[in-house]
Amino acid sequence: xxxIIDDDAAIRSSLEFVLKRAGYDTQAVATPDAxxxxxxxxxxxxxxxxxxxxxxxxxxxxxRLLRQVKTLCSEVPVILITAWGSISLAVExxxxxxxxxxxxxxxxxxxxxxxxTALALNSPAGSSTDEPHFDKIIGKSKxxxxxxxxxxxxxxxxxxxxxxxxxxxxxxxxxxxxxxxSARRDAPFVKVNLGGISQGLFESEMxxxxxxxxxxxxxxxxxxxxxxDKGTIFLDEIGDLDMSCQVKLLRVLQDRTFxxxxxxxxxxxxxxxxxxxxxxxxxxxxxxxxxxDLYYRINLITIHIPPLRERREDIPLLVRHFAxxxxxxxxxxKTHITDDAxxxxxxxxxxxxxxxxxxxxxxxxxxxxxxxxxVADFSEHISDTSNNVLSPTGLNLEEMEKRSIEAAIEKSGxxxxxxxxxxxxxxxxxYRRMAKYGII
Numbered sequence: 001x002x003x004i005i006d007d008d009a010a011i012r013s014s015l016e017f018v019l020k021r022a023g024y025d026t027q028a029v030a031t032p033d034a035x036x037x038x039x040x041x042x043x044x045x046x047x048x049x050x051x052x053x054x055x056x057x058x059x060x061x062x063x064r065l066l067r068q069v070k071t072l073c074s075e076v077p078v079i080l081i082t083a084w085g086s087i088s089l090a091v092e093x094x095x096x097x098x099x100x101x102x103x104x105x106x107x108x109x110x111x112x113x114x115x116x117t118a119l120a121l122n123s124p125a126g127s128s129t130d131e132p133h134f135d136k137i138i139g140k141s142k143x144x145x146x147x148x149x150x151x152x153x154x155x156x157x158x159x160x161x162x163x164x165x166x167x168x169x170x171x172x173x174x175x176x177x178x179x180x181x182s183a184r185r186d187a188p189f190v191k192v193n194l195g196g197i198s199q200g201l202f203e204s205e206m207x208x209x210x211x212x213x214x215x216x217x218x219x220x221x222x223x224x225x226x227x228x229d230k231g232t233i234f235l236d237e238i239g240d241l242d243m244s245c246q247v248k249l250l251r252v253l254q255d256r257t258f259x260x261x262x263x264x265x266x267x268x269x270x271x272x273x274x275x276x277x278x279x280x281x282x283x284x285x286x287x288x289x290x291x292x293d294l295y296y297r298i299n300l301i302t303i304h305i306p307p308l309r310e311r312r313e314d315i316p317l318l319v320r321h322f323a324x325x326x327x328x329x330x331x332x333x334k335t336h337i338t339d340d341a342x343x344x345x346x347x348x349x350x351x352x353x354x355x356x357x358x359x360x361x362x363x364x365x366x367x368x369x370x371x372x373x374x375v376a377d378f379s380e381h382i383s384d385t386s387n388n389v390l391s392p393t394g395l396n397l398e399e400m401e402k403r404s405i406e407a408a409i410e411k412s413g414x415x416x417x418x419x420x421x422x423x424x425x426x427x428x429x430x431y432r433r434m435a436k437y438g439i440i
Contacts, residue, residue: 004027046118051086078097080101107257138318141312168356171276175236179232192234192236193236196428208221225252315357323365326361341377345378405439
């Protein structure tokens with residue numbers, strides 16, 4: 001049963017009509033007192049509630065009621081209804097434990113999607129009986145298994161997902177796994193590197209443009225959201241998005257509508273949004289570099305990918321996989337890697353994570369030309385950073401990473417492209433880390 005709480009009779013009637021047509025049982029009440037009585041009598045499956053009652057517009061009554069409902073039945077998801085101009089109030093509600101928020105006037109499809117997602121995630125058995133497939137993900141560590149268990153549970157829903165983790169940990173692979181195990185698997189999976197899109201091109205890239213919309217628009221362009229219709233859009237490096245672009249992104253994520261440049265007609269899309277970042281978004285919010293309302297819109301579910309140093313038992317499987325794949329692609333004989341070499345690799349910190357390990361394995365195999373690889377073969381090609389950071393004691397991870405970067409830059413003679421490759425990260429990522437640690 002879905003409990004509707006709103007002091008406006010027209011709103012209550014409209015919501016009841018929409019939900020009953022969708023097959024849900026409903027109960028509608030007009031006041032906070034009536035809502036608490038209903039919750040005490042029989043906890044609902046979901047609560048859909050307004051943030052303002054009577055003549056109040058501050059939202060205090062709604063926040064108080066939300067806290068009371070969460071106290072009485074903490075596991076029941078609550079979806080807030082608020083005006084677009086009161087999103088800051090909805091953000092307060094999300095902090096207080098609300099599952100999601102929708103804005104008036106709402107879109108029925110968006111409302112029902114949010115309700116289905118909330119109910120599916122709140123179901124003890126999960127929402128899918130299909131056996132999940134993770135063919136591209138290599139590893140058996142407990143940390144990785146926990147990530148894949150979460151993916152299995154949420155893949156069949158339409159919940160927005162935020163994937164966090166260091167560069168090179170495999171965030172894109174997890175995003176692909178979410179898509180391939182969802183009902184959208186046969187629709188497009190569109191990848192967008194937001195860190196590589198300039199502010200001036202953002203609207204054209206994301207929403208498209210019509211011929212003649214601006215000086216260089218010599219033909220129509222289809223935007224990424226349109227390409228992803230019915231499928232999944234993967235917004236990588238979302239923490240690097242400019243503040244002005246964040247506002248534009250928030251609006252389309254809010255109601256799934258946008259305007260193509262040069263066309264005043266609104267376009268609607270049905271997409272699932274999966275985002276990823278290696279940035280500390282909480283810190284960026286505190287520094288006013290990332291919108292808190294956008295943060296709550298993109299992370300109904302957060303999945304953190306552990307760094308390779310926290311799942312070292314996966315290193316032997318990964319090394320073997322990378323070596324076999326390269327041999328297959330390049331038509332090379334199968335390579336044997338000694339136990340001593342595997343043990344040596346398992347001791348390395350790999351600040352570039354799986355990407356660095358893959359780079360090292362392939363480089364060693366190709367350059368050595370041997371069919372048996374030992375410690376000496378890998379140590380000859382591994383970045384000096386690994387050896388440098390293993391010997392000192394008492395260093396935290398940030399200090400280790402800083403020393404790794406400094407050593408890689410020194411070894412490359414200041415060639416940033418070579419330094420980035422040796423670390424297994426991109427050159428823009430290297431520059432961001434240099435700025436972070438004050439490395440000149």
